[in-house]
Amino acid sequence: MxxxxxxxxxxxxxxxxxxxxxxxxxxxxxxxxxxxxxxxxxxxxxxxxxxxxxxxxxxxxxxxxxxxxxxxxxxxxxxxxxxxxxxxxxxxxxxxxxxxxxxxxxxxxxxxxxxxxxxxxxxxxxxxxxxxxxxxxxxxxxxxxxxxxxxxxxxxxxxxxxxxSVSMAAAAVRLAEQLFEQVADTRVLCVGAGEMIERVATHFAARHPQSLVLANRTLARGEALAATLGGQAMALADLPHRLAEFDIVVSCTASTLPLIGLGAVERALKARRRRPMLLLDLAVPRDIEPEVARLPEVYLYTVDDLAERVQGAGQRRQAAVAQAEHIIDAGVQRFGRWLAQREAVPLICSLNEQVDAWRAAEIARARKRLAGGMPIDEVFEALSQGLARKLMHGTLAELHAAGGDALAPTVQRLFLRGGGPAP
Missing domain, CATH: 3.30.460.30 (Glutamyl-tRNA reductase, N-terminal domain)
Structure with a gap:
């Protein structure tokens, strides 16, 4: 396999x-x-x-x-x-x-x-x-x-x-704190209601912004998350009209097309009188059109941009990587052995079937000999010799054909428990 x-x-x-x-x-x-x-x-x-x-x-x-x-x-x-x-x-x-x-x-x-x-x-x-x-x-x-x-x-x-560990959610908040003197003075919009948005919204909620709003395609789901964080919810359809209200926008949805376009951001900036906006696009595919980054009052960061900012913490953990790799090596070896055993299963089944067929044939012969009046000890002797010949015939034939050198170690492991010389 x-x-x-x-x-x-x-x-x-x-x-x-x-x-x-x-x-x-x-x-x-x-x-x-x-x-x-x-x-x-x-x-x-x-x-x-x-x-x-x-x-x-x-x-x-x-x-x-x-x-x-x-x-x-x-x-x-x-x-x-x-x-x-x-x-x-x-x-x-x-x-x-x-x-x-x-x-x-x-x-x-x-x-x-x-x-x-x-x-x-x-x-x-x-x-x-x-x-x-x-x-x-x-x-x-x-x-x-x-x-x-x-x-x-x-x-x-x-x-x-x-x-x-510095999570992406924590990095998002740290970035906001670098661009704005106080997150508490900002208005935050989180678009989506998945696991990433829940973590980001939780981190922002801990900074007590002026407002925390969650926009989601399913309003009820957004309301449920907002209720746990002391925020508010809004319909995703209202996003273009209310975008200007927010200083920080974090978006992470499963949409296959951008939700926030260049035109919507330009209109929002005009309404905000050119006050800057921080846009964090954590979605793949993108939720925010990349052209938005050209606007001078906008700071647009993607998931890749944010990851670069947290690599410093990753470098401090490099000392643990070697130890982790040793654990992984051991796990790989165990899986490799399991996989090899799985590969041998069809051969094992075939061997068992062959041996069962030989055994059945010898038992049938033994019964005929008993019915014909052959003494039981002679029947047992013939039965054991017949099985032994069938079991050893292929191995002995291969040993003779190969001259013994190539197969000898394998035969010793399989048949000679004491590790004696090959026959």
């Missing part, structure tokens, strides 16, 4: 390329079924991890990588509307134990834009649940992901990889 991890991330592809290949949460099931149809052969397995920093496909299939990878790349390229050759320049492929190492590093936060960030583990667990719900998760990927969760837990428990 080949195990593959194929994808693109913040290190291999720029933000706008990643945005083209992001999978909305409600589209994962259909995408998994489409990917399963592409793989065709049972028992092919698949899972998709899609975050603002990465889109990765995890696949287990009886086919080899050269058979699978071109087809999967073509499928992914079609979804993003990009030629396969152009996509290939931004993607990476990991196989078998290298795929396991990559998965374990992702789960442990070692492959994250912000070293050691814990959110990726929850995102990976959700990806596994989606694959399971779509019927795309089998025993091989189940083992891969369960072992990745275990390795991530050990890394968190036994190293300081997460110590002094």
């Amino acid at each position: 080949a195990v593959l991890a194929l994808g693109l991330n913040h290190g291999s592809a720029p933000l706008d390329v990643r945005g083209r290949f992001a999978f909305p949460a409600d589209a994962l099931g259909q995408a998994l079924r489409g990917l399963g149809g592409l793989l065709q052969r049972a028992p092919a397995e698949a899972a998709i991890l899609s975050t603002c920093n990465r889109t990765e496909l995890y696949i287990a299939t009886p086919d080899t990588a050269p058979e699978v990878v071109p087809a999967v790349l073509g499928w992914l390229a079609d979804r993003g509307g990009m030629p396969t050759s152009a996509l290939q320049a931004h993607t990476y492929v990991r196989e078998d134990c290298d795929a396991a190492r990559h998965t374990f590093r992702v789960a442990a936060g070692l492959d994250s834009m912000v070293l050691g960030e814990p959110q990726i583990l929850g995102q990976l667990k959700r990806a596994v649940k989606e694959a399971e719900a779509a019927g795309a998760l089998g025993s091989t990927l189940h083992q891969l992901f369960q072992r990745s969760f275990s390795v991530a837990k050990e890394v968190r428990s036994c190293t300081e990889i997460g110590a002094h």
